[in-house]
Amino acid sequence: GAVVSQHPSWVICKSGTSVKIECRSLDFQATTMFWYRQFPKQSLMLMATSNEGSKATYEQGVEKDKFLINHASLTLSTLTVTSAHPEDSSFYICSARDPDRWTEAFFGQGTRLTVV
């Protein structure tokens, strides 16, 4: 099946610093990628929809200036958590839709972010 690679798998950063998470589709071109956040024992919450070559669409309540999303190519989207705070600690997951296999959404491995 299609492969989506997310990096890093985990990261610990100091409060006030920024962290970048990469999401790559390895064997297909993803015009649309999705960024989710998942707190412990909760379901996935969509943060934003990333479209190649255009600005991301953010869900209500998600700060676009804090969670910067860039989708500069058909195989790469990045999420940058700026000025991170402990409450930003969460599991961040990206997914990509293969336009040739639209019945599935393929997920990256997820990134465990801990802000200390």
Next chain:
Amino acid sequence: GQNIDQPTEMTATEGAIVQINCTYQTSGFNGLFWYQQHAGEAPTFLSYNVLDGLEEKGRFSSFLSRSKGYSYLLLKELQMKDSASYLCAVRDSNYQLIWGAGTKLIIKP
């Protein structure tokens, strides 16, 4: 509003059968997905239903009734490795996935 309901937790015995139900109310419907998620890992795709009826894939089957807004995931011959959370998600009219909170399945020997 949009809503996906599934039980929070279920317990079953190794070798048995378990059915996890999911009911939904969404703005539009473009398919229902079941995902398996082990703790600390990303979800992995299990099944997809867009038409009414039963889809069988090995030990796992998924059923859909669009008129009732209802689906279930059936797991047969349960194995210890099936202990995980099972997420129901519906693709709405905007082709976005609306997620249920997940059902934690505990398998006992």
